Amino acid sequence: MIRIAVVDDKINNRKVITDKLSRNNFFTLVFQAVDGEDFLQQMQKLPQDDQPHIILMDLEMPHVDGVSAIGTASSLYPNIKFVVLTIFDDDEKIFRAIRAGACGYLLKEESGEVIADMLMNLWESGAGPISPSIAYKILQMVQMPSNAKVEKQTDNIFQLSDREKEILQLLSQGLEYKEIGAKIFISPNTVKKHCISIYQKLHVNSRSQALRIAYTKGLI
Amino acid sequence: MIRIAVVDDKINNRKVITDKLSRNNFFTLVFQAVDGEDFLQQMQKLPQDDQPHIILMDLEMPHVDGVSAIGTASSLYPNIKFVVLTIFDDDEKIFRAIRAGACGYLLKEESGEVIADMLMNLWESGAGPISPSIAYKILQMVQMPSNAKVEKQTDNIFQLSDREKEILQLLSQGLEYKEIGAKIFISPNTVKKHCISIYQKLHVNSRSQALRIAYTKGLI
DNA sequence: AAACAAATTATCCAAATGGACTATTGTTTA
DNA sequence: TAAACAATAGTCCATTTGGATAATTTGTTT
Known part of the structure; x- marks a missing residue:
């Protein structure tokens, strides 16, 4: 039994996809969420044994968008597979979602059978599902000679300011507030304020969690 | 009418693929070649109006291999689409072929219908055909963090006990004492004791510093 | 000049952390 | 057998941290 969670702000979209999957009784819907914030909160309070195996995530959502939610959650829950399920196929979004940790990228226009098949295959073989047109775009990204430009765009999944990155x-070097303050000549209180802002942007609430994301996402 | 050329050193492979395509009369076989050298020569003496639209190219061939043939020909004939058709799916080959200029990468195990469909689609929409398992590997290439991942340490340089490693x-997952205690059924006090022992063995005095060593030395 | 986003500083409070102790129970080693 | 060690669990205490909230400064942009 494959446990699924669906994240989409439109109730109708959620209904369509859950209906598609419910026709196949290998899938169980664990929960639904309306945005990235809601999703991360629901994940936190979920016992580990009930955690979904696969997340179907829309990208265009209010508050916390899909990309940054995937960025956080794929570090926090490395065993869970994140599949983008959206109507958009522009290069920038695809690239950002994949770099954030998505293992697959499906267009909503795919039929229920195709989606179910691909999720089954993801479960069995670990191969992420990718719509053919998306696959081709990814190929073109690899083909692109100047990936230097792309890197800069993707670098900032979490929209950290320069000061926050600093x-x-x-x-990550293991310094505490007062040490950091002394090193860059600002008050420890300010350092703390920056930290809390960082945690908010990474959607975490402790230094260890922030560092996990920083290390696994190559932020440092 | 889509003009096709097939490049493969094994006569049997050529026969299999031409048979598959001949069932669909949108395709015409312009010529066959046994290696990259042969292919490039035949292309040279071919009038422009007879040039194939799509090349199906094996990679493993004598004399001039598929990758270098694609590299040359995709520059010489920029309007022609090069599709790799091979049994190999190792990352290195995929990457090299794509960088050389291949617009698609199909596995020979695909059915005739699938191959025909994808080539038709390439002809109509310009989207290169990619076998799903190849698509996934390409995605992983994009996903790969730029910074080389540290190999996980096999030998225990810091002499941590099994419990301490646990x-x-x-x-590293961002859990705090009480959460860890609950997870492995021991007292939070004991968790704390273990932490302090870990810090002593790593010669640090904070969680962040310990995590830095753990991440950069491949302890986790 | 007004508006706006960062960056800066501060205070209060509850919770978590690091460190130093002591102590019990098994296991392994000398 | 005695000593050493690992894992367990607890107490006390000072420090650090995370969170909320408010206020000021500093650049940019309009």
Whole structure:
């Protein structure tokens, strides 16, 4: 039995996909969420044994968008597979979602059978599902000679400011507030304020969790 | 009418693929070649109006291999689409072929219908055909963090006990004492004792510093 | 000049952390 | 057998941290 969670702000979209999957009784819907924030909160309070195996995530959502939610959750829950399920196929979004940790990228226009098949295959073989047109775009990205430009765009999944990146770097060195403050000549209180802002952007609530994301996502 | 050329050193392979395509009369076989050298020569003496639209190319061939043939020909004939058709799916080959200019990568195990469909689609929409398992590998290439991942340490340079390694692993997930205690059914006080022992063995005095060593030395 | 986003500083409070102790129970080693 | 060690669990205490909230400064952009 494959446990699924669906994240989409439109109730109708959620209904369509859950209906598609419910026709196949290998799938169980664990929960639904309306945005990234809601999703991360529901994950936190979920016992580990009830955690979904696969997340189907829309990208365009209010509050916390899909990309940053995938970025956080794929570090926090490395065993869970994140599949983008959206109507958009523009290069920038695809690239950002994949770099954030998505293992698959399906277009909503795919039929229920195709989606179910691909999720089954993901479960059995670990191969992420990719719509053919998306696959081709990814190929083109690899083909692109100047990936330097792309890297800069993707680098900032979490929209950290320069100062925040600097603080995160110092945090990773094991320094505490007052040490960081002394090193860059600001008050420890300010350092703390920056840290809390960083945690909010990474959707975590402790230094260890922030560092996990920083290390696994190559932020430092 | 889509003009096709097939490049493969094994006569049997050529026969299999031409048979598959001949069932669909949208395709015409322009010529066959036994290796990259042969292919490039035949292309040279071919009038422009007779040039194939799509090349199906094996990679493993004598004399001039598929990758270098694609590299040359995709520059010489920029309007022609090069599709790799091979049994190999190792990352290195995929990457090299794509960088050389291949617009698609199909496995020979695909059925005739699938191959025909994808080539038709390439002709109509320009989207290169990619076998799902190949698509997934390409995605993983994009996903690969730029910074080389540290190999996990096999030998225990810091002499951590099994329990301590377990605790360190849980610490890296961002859990706190009481959460770890609950997870492995021991008192939070004991978790704390383990942590302090870990810090002593790593010669640090905070969680962040311990995690830094853990991440950069491949302890987790 | 006004508006706006960062960056800065501060205070209060509850919770978590690191460190130093002591102590019991098994296991392994000398 | 005695000593050493690992894992367990607890107490006390000072420090650090995370969170909320408010206020000021500093650049940019409009």
